[in-house]
Amino acid sequence: MKFEKVLIVEGKSDRIRVRRVLAEPIEIICTHGTISPYHLEELLTPYEEHEIYVFMDADEDGEKTRALFKREYPLAIHLYTEKVYKEVETTPYNVLAAVLQAAHFEVRPEFLIVRR
Template identity: 45%
Template sequence: MNDGNEKVIIVEGTSDKRKVLPIIREPVDIICTNGTISFSKMDELVEQLVNRDVYILVDADEAGEKLRKQFRREFPDAEHLYIDRNYREVASAPDQHLASVLFGADIDVYTEYL
């Protein structure tokens, strides 16, 4: 899981990962929760992500908020990134919007997306 990258972005699904990956210019691990996450999987993540910069980027819907609350408890130091509620899903947000959200969190993005 740790490819030597300091930053980790946690997203809900593989479509979110595919959407975000080409925008980011620096080496970042992107982890998919596939919607919900079990207690055992969460414990595993906590162990793996110790001493790393964790960013939470989930959909702007009820399921995303539920997941976000879970991560707030387990990763109190994680930075929560928010997409505009009008887009609802990370995968459907425009590249430019995602790039500005990521850039605002000090994640290096390709300038053509800004």
């Protein structure tokens, strides 16, 4: 299966949570925390022709990794969770769905419903 979009997250829990919200098959890659420019290049070389989306935690490590992406891959599109949630894996599903939908990802409609 050929993917046009690649979503980069920090960890396995982030990938599992985001995959549950998505309604389209995309490649989701984990950085497993802060990485070096060399490892970043190695990780992304197979995806040079893809749209790259970066969805990091709103914490110090996430911001360091995001800064590396901005420097090394300036065309990458950055997605942000609200700082109140700090991590992608603790962000409510409906918030994840809204962020992903705003970035033109197909999301499962049940996650667009605001639960009270």
